[in-house]
Amino acid sequence: MIDSLKHLPPGFIMMLGALLLPMLGRRLSAAAALVLSLLSLGLFCAMPAGEFGQLELFGNQLNLVRIDRLSFIFGLIFHLAAVIASIYALHVQDTKQHIAAMIYAGGAIAAACAGDFVTLFVFWELTALSSVVLVWATGTERSYRSGMRYLIVQVLSGVLLLSGALLQLNETGSLAFVHLAGDATSVLELSTGAKLILLAFGIKAAFPLLHNWLQDAYPEATATGTVFLSAFTTKLAIYSLARGFAGVEELIYIGCAMTLFPIVFAVIENDLRRVLAYSLNNQLGFMVVGIGIGTPLAINGAAVHAFCHIIYKALLFMSMGAVLHRVGTTKATELGGLHKSMPWTTGFCLIGAGSISGFPLLSGFISKSMIITAAGQEHLFWVWIVLLIASAGVMEHSGIKIPFFAFFAHDSGKRVKEAPLNMLIAMGLAAAMCIGLGIFYPLLYSLLPTEPMAMHHGHEEPYKPYTAAHVITMLQLLMFAVLAFVVLMTTKLYPSEVRATNLDTDWFYRKPLPWVLGSIGAAIGWFDKKVRAEFIDCGKSFIGRLADGFGEKGLMGGTWATNAMAFWAAMLLGIFLLIYYS
Template sequence: GTFAFTPVAPGAAQVYDYMIMIGFCVNAAVLPLHAWLPDAYPEATVTGAVFMSAFTTKTAVYVLARGFAGFEILAVMGVLMTIYGAAYATIENNARRILSYHIISQVGYMVAGIGIGTAMTVNGACAHAYAHILYKGLLFMGAGCVLYATGTAKLTELGGLAYRLPWVMFCYMIAAVSISGFPLFNGFISKTMTITGAAEAHHLWLTLGMEVAAVGTFLSVGIKLPYFAFFHKPDYTKEIKPIPANMYVAMGIAAFLCFIIGVFPNLLYQLLPFPVEYVPYTSWHVLQTLLLLSFTGLGFYLMRHVIVPHAKINLDFDYVYRLGGKLGLGLAKWPLAKLDNWWTEFYNRVGLSGMLLVARISRMFDEKAIDGVVDGSAYTVLGAGGRLAKVQTGKLADYIGLALVIAIGLFAVFYLL
């Protein structure tokens, strides 16, 4: 045996291989095993959320890339993740919850690239993991600064912060255009590499799904969140806490790296597992991306009154778990309750009645048989004792006479024998 972790061929995978893969899919927040992520990240501390967003799911992506590249089910689930996360982020109100849903969406690109399994898509998945660490960490820094300064991350309670936290707004927008895939930023390099790899592998529907998710990403993280947090309600007058200098420095470093990798992608290519033969800055890639994002911005402008955030709780896949709970309660209330009542009635009529009959027979046996033998023996001993007591008169002549009678009796017995 060995503990060596080697790649698993899709056609030779055993049950235990799939069990290992499912375990890491939970870590990667693959649908429908994702509900832990949007529930956990928004509740973390400002610093904790940054570290969690950067590293938690990436360990699973690393293992999937090492061991399960080429599993088509991962490609399908990855694209579903990209669309699902972007859709829920669009209707969410809490800024950190929006970013949490977009972790699901962005990890979906990585999982899809791994599932397609070509050299370019696996490179794209790994590149997107590196890029995601930077821009998602920066996004959570920005949301954390807003939470630190105002005490809330709900868009319905924010607005006008661009004028009071300009550096936070600037750095956040660097991260927002990075995750949206704007040219000159790291997200453009990694996202287009993955999507182009899917197209070259002739996965039309997967490619289309990732393009649709890219629209949702820019709509929710690149436009909706900054608009309602930084530009909406310019008369926002609530008192805010000053941001410490170290938070500004950290955001500046992350923003610089997002830009520098987008301008010099070879810095990223050196870290990828396969040789890279991909040129991101072609006229087609740049024009296609700008057109897609421009129409997304136009769509937001036309629908800005429709996608206004609301102070409500959106039911996620937790609703399915609730249905399971309701089903369990329904079973407990009707079929199981009926079965319990029937069993109780059967027990009372048959079980208890039988036990009472056995108890009556046992009592009669105890009283007539056991007690009869014991009491009879006692009465016999008492009777014999009474008769022997009459013999003990205390007179010597009586004892001599009794001895003679016994001696004569014994002599007669021996004589007869």
């Protein structure tokens, strides 16, 4: 059976199965979504490596399926994320959310295994169209508008991807999704097509200034929807960058900027799900730096970090989703003291927080340290420093702020029920994976594109995360960051949470742009009105003149007296006679 199914894009079971969900009704569709994810996972693991599903389109070779080590690790983690998120969403009785989530997850998996740009484009856009439903499912005016902005940005990214792919086809005669950078180490050396494709990937990877759709839309989605959203779109972009643009130097600096600016925004953001969105942006920065460095160790670091990140980020979004589900808000100003009523959620959140911060024995440690080591190995001192700063920043917003303000801090007095069982099971699974990956890391390392090797005293040896130096220096960084937090709290220098909207780049297209467009529209409207009024006036006066001539009293239209008619007839006959005889 695998022999024939291997030609279909991985994830097709989820996409096709999603279309059958409406027939199952509200109660069964959630369970069916979980079954679909598990089926797809099983099938994916049984898939052989290689290229399948060759098609010809207008004389161009398409390759629907390409399973190699890079696409496998992303396909695998996308499947695991879909399974966990489906368990988390088991209580949701809104069928459209399950349909959207399955098409979204299946589309992302298919895109990560696409061997050519046309296939990639189709699934790239499918993820955009399906995921926006998860934002709209909140059902508020706010989420509708946010979803619209999200959709416009995502579709734009797809259009850029297709344009770039067509230029690429024109230049190289091939649509194959290969390493586009070639020998180029700078964006400037890339072809125009490759530049457009990089821009398309950059939008989805939330590059600085192109990032704000993420912080805008993700916190507006439903409690369960954000868990799906956090896993796929941006990591699909990371996969695509790793595939197409590894070793492009500018990515190092773009990545550095991505790790830095969100941590400052996260300090003062009140909505904890938006804090997590900034945190997501910061984590993507680590991966982009790894891709930019481009050495095998750095690419491995980006891939392993994406893998671990999807789990712990989903865990953090799940814990905040549970809070949203029970309390109705994730605003820090409204929360606090929830550890008393949601102890399990608190525990799982702390594991996620420890994991993202990079505490030893948790998954973030074995992934982040690989990228930092890769930067060190290339002697990129300032990049290395930036990554350390970013690590302390992660500790601030995800390690401390999220759990502290939601579950501890001042008691908000809110007494709620613990999260529903299915949510707890999903969080428990993710937490177990965070710990499992941190301890049994060789299992994950064995799935990486290449065996991670590090230089040691001039010769290569397998990369080891647990060295005395790694563990102690990382713990120093993290524990002294915690100490700094304690000092700032006890001296009351830590800024209190306040209800506010913080401006980001979305301000440009939410305030001035509508004003400019509105003014242009008004000007066009005024001009149009004037021109039309002028035309109508001209028309009226013309019709008025016609009416004068042809009206019942006009020269042409009026009735004449019989004697006048007889006179003129006689006159005409007389003239005719004269002319005839002359």
